[in-house]
Amino acid sequence: MLLDSLHLPTNHHGTMIRLSLTLLLGFLLCNLSAAARPNVLLIVSDDQGYNDLGLLGNGILTPNLDRIAGEGTRLTNFYVTWPACTPSRSGLLTGRYPQRNGIYDMIRNEAPDYGYRYNAEEYAVTFERIGGMDVREITIADVLKQSGYRTAIYGKWDLGSLKRFLPTSRGFDDFYGFVNTGIDYYTHERYGVPSMFRNESPTVEDKGTYCTYLFEREALRFLDQWAGKEPFFLYLPFNAPHNSSALEPAIRSSVQAPDEFKELYPNVDVEYRTTDKHRYASKATVTTPEARRRDYRAAVTCMDASIGKLLDRLQQKQCLDNTIVIFFSDNGGSGGADNAPLKGRKATMWEGGLRVPCLVRWPDGGVPAGATNDQFLTSLELLPSLAAAAGAPAPDGVQLDGYDWWPTLRGVQDSPRTEMFWRRRGHRAARVGNWKWLQLDDQRGQLYDLQNDVGESTDLSERFPEVARNMKQRFDRWQSQMDASEPRGPFRDF
Numbered sequence: 001m002l003l004d005s006l007h008l009p010t011n012h013h014g015t016m017i018r019l020s021l022t023l024l025l026g027f028l029l030c031n032l033s034a035a036a037r038p039n040v041l042l043i044v045s046d047d048q049g050y051n052d053l054g055l056l057g058n059g060i061l062t063p064n065l066d067r068i069a070g071e072g073t074r075l076t077n078f079y080v081t082w083p084a085c086t087p088s089r090s091g092l093l094t095g096r097y098p099q100r101n102g103i104y105d106m107i108r109n110e111a112p113d114y115g116y117r118y119n120a121e122e123y124a125v126t127f128e129r130i131g132g133m134d135v136r137e138i139t140i141a142d143v144l145k146q147s148g149y150r151t152a153i154y155g156k157w158d159l160g161s162l163k164r165f166l167p168t169s170r171g172f173d174d175f176y177g178f179v180n181t182g183i184d185y186y187t188h189e190r191y192g193v194p195s196m197f198r199n200e201s202p203t204v205e206d207k208g209t210y211c212t213y214l215f216e217r218e219a220l221r222f223l224d225q226w227a228g229k230e231p232f233f234l235y236l237p238f239n240a241p242h243n244s245s246a247l248e249p250a251i252r253s254s255v256q257a258p259d260e261f262k263e264l265y266p267n268v269d270v271e272y273r274t275t276d277k278h279r280y281a282s283k284a285t286v287t288t289p290e291a292r293r294r295d296y297r298a299a300v301t302c303m304d305a306s307i308g309k310l311l312d313r314l315q316q317k318q319c320l321d322n323t324i325v326i327f328f329s330d331n332g333g334s335g336g337a338d339n340a341p342l343k344g345r346k347a348t349m350w351e352g353g354l355r356v357p358c359l360v361r362w363p364d365g366g367v368p369a370g371a372t373n374d375q376f377l378t379s380l381e382l383l384p385s386l387a388a389a390a391g392a393p394a395p396d397g398v399q400l401d402g403y404d405w406w407p408t409l410r411g412v413q414d415s416p417r418t419e420m421f422w423r424r425r426g427h428r429a430a431r432v433g434n435w436k437w438l439q440l441d442d443q444r445g446q447l448y449d450l451q452n453d454v455g456e457s458t459d460l461s462e463r464f465p466e467v468a469r470n471m472k473q474r475f476d477r478w479q480s481q482m483d484a485s486e487p488r489g490p491f492r493d494f
């Protein structure tokens with residue numbers, strides 16, 4: 001309509017002029033709206049190792065993540081709030097410690113760990129079905145939506161499956177994905193229980209299709225509808241490269257990936273082996289460590305290809321440089337992953353459980369290209385940073401635990417973060433400056449100097465007892481603050 005009002009010439013050049021003007025207008029509209037209101041594409045992978053980026057040279061193939069790193073900044077001291085899925089996601093979406101937002105443990109049933117398969121009636125009254133993040137918590141999507149953003153999530157939700165807990169009740173306009181903490185990539189079931197939803201309704205419409213392709217499909221649909229028209233927040237938490245959540249040991253022991261991506265890696269001589277030691281099946285068939293590693297890598301590379309298509313689509317729409325692209329893993333790697341040079345893995349308080357690969361691309365926001373940034377930053381920084389970039393007010397009366405990271409990412413200011421604390425049941429950890437302190441259950445506290453010993457190999461607690469004591473005091477003070485905060489469900493008693 002705008003073009004018609006320009007009374008374009010109707011000669012044989014008309015089509016070309018019209019096309020050019022359309023592109024130009026698209027470009028201007030995108031840039032005008034984005035000058036004040038950048039888009040946000042937040043990509044979270046599941047259980048990807050610290051060293052599992054192609055650019056780091058361990059043989060994994062991630063050309064599109066490498067592209068984000070080359071056109072943006074790689075954070076090398078970036079942490080999540082918990083060493084496993086659910087609480088990590090509560091922390092990144094609320095900007096609050098899991099101990100403050102209430103989700104400081106998993107929303108999952110343990111019976112499948114012993115081989116149990118629920119029927120529908122039983123499952124309906126289990127914690128995995130009824131648990132969820134306290135409805136008083138405010139997410140990034142709430143904050144951005146209130147400020148006029150179009151919001152969507154395609155992928156893993158993991159913060160409750162009842163209607164009041166679903167993404168559409170937590171600030172998201174659109175949702176397609178699985179509600180639980182892991183699925184079989186093809187059946188979309190969690191240990192035999194269907195988990196895929198479209199908005200508020202369960203769906204099996206895509207059963208049989210590899211889920212990474214489905215999240216890519218939905219994300220492209222969303223971009224085609226909104227990119228360049230309204231500022232958007234697109235949250236894309238992939239299932240990849242999490243282990244498959246199927247009961248059959250041969251599937252559960254690995255990560256499912258399409259053959260075309262497996263074929264990108266060296267052949268594996270032996271795919272399966274028989275074990276007597278499987279947790280619930282005697283003489284179970286499981287994948288070999290070599291096959292598991294290849295499948296894990298193939299799942300990452302498949303996810304990477306989907307990410308590449310989204311970047312290309314944003315570029316076609318002239319929106320890429322006005323889009324804040326953030327990528328990180330929700331916790332450290334396990335199984336076929338590579339956390340080098342860090343110690344430990346998913347579920348542990350070592351750096352390999354908590355420190356994850358993170359990339360940020362935002363040229364229009366002054367984030368340098370091809371840079372690495374070793375400043376101390378965490379996923380708690382996302383909400384205040386994205387609110388600041390969008391010009392959205394921080395949620396009223398909410399105690400946030402993070403900082404605006406943009407001055408640090410632009411290289412004009414040291415990170416405001418000086419400390420971070422983690423707790424998983426009896427496991428406690430703190431980082432203050434470059435010191436890392438851990439206490440695992442009733443064991444003696446340990447102390448490491450991350451500046452000189454990122455692999456946490458030399459316990460310095462006896463050499464620097466005062467530092468260790470001070471770290472424990474800082475941890476206890478933090479724990480007291482968490483205990484004194486307004487309680488949130490579902491675990492706390494109030």
Ligand SMILES: [Ca+2]
Binds near residue numbers: 046047085242330331
């Ligand atoms: Ca995870």
